[in-house]
Amino acid sequence: MAINQQKQMASASLRPAIKPVDTAGSALASTVRQPQELTGAQIFLQALVDEGVETIFGLPGGVILPIYEYLPDYPLEHILVRHEQGAVHMAEGYAKATGRAGVSLVTSGPGATNAVTGIADAFYDSVPLVVFTGNVASNLLGNDAFQEADIAGMTRCCTKHNLVVRRIDQLAQAIREAFHIATTGRPGPVLVDIPKDVLTAMATYDPSERQIYLPGYANPEHFTDEELDTTLEILQSAKQPVLLMGGGVITANASEKVVAFAERFKIPVASSLMGLGGFPNQHPQYLGFCGMHGHYWANIAIANADVLLIVGNRLGERQTGATSRFAKNAKIIHIDLDPSTLEKNVDTFLPLQGDINNILSALLDKTESSEAQAGFAKSMATRNNWYQAIEGYKQRKPAKNHQENLLTPELVIEQLFSHMPADAIVTTEVGQHQMWAAQRFNLSQPRSWLTSGGLGTMGFGFPAAIGAQKAFPDRLVVDIAGDGSFQMTLQEIATAVDYKLPVKVAIINNGHLGMIRQWQGKIYTRESQAVMTSPDYVKLAEAYGAKGFVVNHPSELDAVIKEAYAITDRPVLIDFRVQEKADVYPWVPAGGANEQQWVTSDDATASQSPQSKANATNPQTIKPNKDGGFA
Amino acid sequence: MSERTLTCKLQNQLGGLDKLLGALTHRGFLPKHMHCEGQGDLMSVRIIFDCEDDHTFYKLLKYVDKQIMVVDVQPRPNFSVSEALAIMNS
Numbered sequence: 001m002a003i004n005q006q007k008q009m010a011s012a013s014l015r016p017a018i019k020p021v022d023t024a025g026s027a028l029a030s031t032v033r034q035p036q037e038l039t040g041a042q043i044f045l046q047a048l049v050d051e052g053v054e055t056i057f058g059l060p061g062g063v064i065l066p067i068y069e070y071l072p073d074y075p076l077e078h079i080l081v082r083h084e085q086g087a088v089h090m091a092e093g094y095a096k097a098t099g100r101a102g103v104s105l106v107t108s109g110p111g112a113t114n115a116v117t118g119i120a121d122a123f124y125d126s127v128p129l130v131v132f133t134g135n136v137a138s139n140l141l142g143n144d145a146f147q148e149a150d151i152a153g154m155t156r157c158c159t160k161h162n163l164v165v166r167r168i169d170q171l172a173q174a175i176r177e178a179f180h181i182a183t184t185g186r187p188g189p190v191l192v193d194i195p196k197d198v199l200t201a202m203a204t205y206d207p208s209e210r211q212i213y214l215p216g217y218a219n220p221e222h223f224t225d226e227e228l229d230t231t232l233e234i235l236q237s238a239k240q241p242v243l244l245m246g247g248g249v250i251t252a253n254a255s256e257k258v259v260a261f262a263e264r265f266k267i268p269v270a271s272s273l274m275g276l277g278g279f280p281n282q283h284p285q286y287l288g289f290c291g292m293h294g295h296y297w298a299n300i301a302i303a304n305a306d307v308l309l310i311v312g313n314r315l316g317e318r319q320t321g322a323t324s325r326f327a328k329n330a331k332i333i334h335i336d337l338d339p340s341t342l343e344k345n346v347d348t349f350l351p352l353q354g355d356i357n358n359i360l361s362a363l364l365d366k367t368e369s370s371e372a373q374a375g376f377a378k379s380m381a382t383r384n385n386w387y388q389a390i391e392g393y394k395q396r397k398p399a400k401n402h403q404e405n406l407l408t409p410e411l412v413i414e415q416l417f418s419h420m421p422a423d424a425i426v427t428t429e430v431g432q433h434q435m436w437a438a439q440r441f442n443l444s445q446p447r448s449w450l451t452s453g454g455l456g457t458m459g460f461g462f463p464a465a466i467g468a469q470k471a472f473p474d475r476l477v478v479d480i481a482g483d484g485s486f487q488m489t490l491q492e493i494a495t496a497v498d499y500k501l502p503v504k505v506a507i508i509n510n511g512h513l514g515m516i517r518q519w520q521g522k523i524y525t526r527e528s529q530a531v532m533t534s535p536d537y538v539k540l541a542e543a544y545g546a547k548g549f550v551v552n553h554p555s556e557l558d559a560v561i562k563e564a565y566a567i568t569d570r571p572v573l574i575d576f577r578v579q580e581k582a583d584v585y586p587w588v589p590a591g592g593a594n595e596q597q598w599v600t601s602d603d604a605t606a607s608q609s610p611q612s613k614a615n616a617t618n619p620q621t622i623k624p625n626k627d628g629g630f631a
Numbered sequence: 632m633s634e635r636t637l638t639c640k641l642q643n644q645l646g647g648l649d650k651l652l653g654a655l656t657h658r659g660f661l662p663k664h665m666h667c668e669g670q671g672d673l674m675s676v677r678i679i680f681d682c683e684d685d686h687t688f689y690k691l692l693k694y695v696d697k698q699i700m701v702v703d704v705q706p707r708p709n710f711s712v713s714e715a716l717a718i719m720n721s
Contacts, residue, residue, distance in 0.1 A: 152646060153646070153649065156646055156649055156650050156653060157650075157653050157654075157657065160699070161645075161699045161700070162645075162646075163645050163646075166644075181699060214699060215642070215673070215702050216641070216642065216698065216699045216700055216701050216702040217699045338697065339693050339696070339697065339708070340690070340693040340694045340696075340697050342693075343686075343689070343690075344690055344693075
């Protein structure tokens with residue numbers, strides 16, 4: 001027998017057969033209708049079933065083995081991951097795509113600490129998550145026990161709420177409260193830490209008990225009729241209004257209301273990174289994406305607005321640019337459910353605290369009166385002038401980076417979108433590809449754009465895509481990834497293969513940490529640690545049991561994308577070997593005002609320091625100054 | 632430096648004091664005086680610290696107020712529109 005044949009047979013015998021997913025429950029599962037004595041692990045599982053949980057993303061460990069002992073008895077599908085960070089990002093993708101709480105289960109110590117990045121990511125993007133961590137037995141807490149970690153202490157600043165369950169009789173209520181907190185008000189991650197002895201103790205579980213005790217939790221609305229009248233007057237007298245929406249519109253399921261409102265008032269609408277998909281892309285009133293790498297015309301419209309209505313948007317500085325110069329000509333009205341978001345980053349003329357749907361509905365109701373109609377007729381007369389001005393702004397845009405015989409990242413991303421059906425879901429990693437994708441995003445359904453905005457977590461997109469694919473097995477799910485980001489969580493290819501989740505990963509492979517290289521090239525004086533190698537992704541895919549493609553030339557794009565999108569039984573990696581050094585434009589330099597965007601590379605070059613320009617052409621000119629530093 | 636006093640009740644069995652002090656420390660405020668009372672479900676806390684800027688103090692109050700473990704923050708951070716305008720125009 002040839003040596004290669006012998007090796008293949010040997011490796012095949014070492015590879016365990018993949019077991020089918022356990023979905024069937026026993027007679028015990030979901031039949032607890034009367035108070036019953038159960039172990040803590042059974043109470044845990046039953047409480048999840050009673051909360052409507054269907055899927056858990058997790059990885060077993062010593063202290064949570066009691067849960068895994070009983071898990072097959074319950075109608076819960078467990079997705080076994082390869083790293084706890086993947087579990088939490090998958091739960092995030094599931095939650096972002098569905099609006100329901102994502103659930104993760106991880107063990108103590110390193111299992112819990114591996115989950116922290118995902119938890120913080122969910123916190124900054126207001127994602128409803130419930131993360132369960134096991135912990136060592138209560139009598140060992142504080143003993144530096146094996147795999148002990150004060151995970152509640154570690155995550156106190158990056159969870160909406162967290163708690164340690166100290167007694168078995170607290171467990172069911174803790175789980176109820178966790179789901180309530182995660183999914184109401186401004187959503188966010190809740191961590192519930194459960195010591196092992198709580199899981200093995202016995203207690204009575206009463207499914208009819210629904211008590212919640214949260215004296216410090218409320219989601220009040222604070223807006224008055226007078227404030228609504230003031231808002232209406234301001235909008236009626238506005239000559240150049242803009243509505244700036246954020247991810248909160250999608251979280252609140254308020255997209256339809258925003259569209260109705262924008263159409264009634266004929267206001268152009270811009271979106272933050274997190275709000276993409278919340279307003280129909282093809283709508284004539286849609287301006288597009290604003291911020292650091294946003295569309296020039298969206299940024300200029302906001303800068304020239306006389307009234308800025310901000311809806312479900314926390315105004316992060318990547319979006320506003322220098323906050324002291326953001327929308328300086330505008331009267332700002334800010335609608336948000338979270339009071340701590342109002343007047344935090346930007347001075348506001350009129351903050352309205354409440355649910356977007358309620359406030360916009362109330363405003364729309366007020367427009368029905370004949371007085372309001374008369375007011376509108378007057379203001380609409382000038383609205384066409386404003387739209388004409390915006391059309392003028394749209395004449396300024398970066399040149400298309402389409403070059404014959406060169407695979408450019410922009411062309412790849414445009415082609416990825418052009419082949420997608422209307423109900424596709426797109427996730428991204430973080431970096432240049434994320435910004436190019438945001439600029440070219442053309443889907444029109446809420447919850448079709450899943451990205452890491454606040455924390456900006458490289459490695460988010462692929463596991464999030466797996467979570468979204470789990471939620472919607474029949475939709476096309478594409479992760480647009482950089483080669484740097486993808487290598488952070490690519491171990492989850494195994495998870496996608498195991499559960500036959502046909503996520504498509506489009507790797508924009510430029511052999512660099514692209515955004516780092518871009519900043520070093522234009523803002524700093526030299527490239528440093530930005531070159532990154534990758535494995536052969538086709539061989540990697542095949543090693544995992546996935547499908548791999550490589551694309552080197554524009555002529556290959558159409559056929560490969562079509563073939564990749566048609567695969568439905570396994571994940572797909574597409575290695576797009578793109579132009580190494582392309583920069584994302586437009587670009588607001590950090591600390592600059594949005595209207596000072598560099599729209600083309602010539603704008604950026606003109607702004608570079610002489611030293612930086614010199615180094616760009618000849619690195620040998622770098623010399624230390626007399627104090628030992630560099631120019 | 633303007634001296635500020637923040638009082639609240641919090642569920643300390645949930646780590647409420649840790650959360651409150653973490654919020655202050657993260658923003659660069661160090662307590663000058665602190666008084667805590669009560670071991671039951673809701674502990675009363677009074678913290679005195681320096682904070683020069685009204686707006687920064689206001690933002691901190693709103694952050695603390697929204698924490699689930701914290702109840703009844705004083706001074707109340709919910710300003711009316713007229714009060715908010717008065718502060719911005721002062």
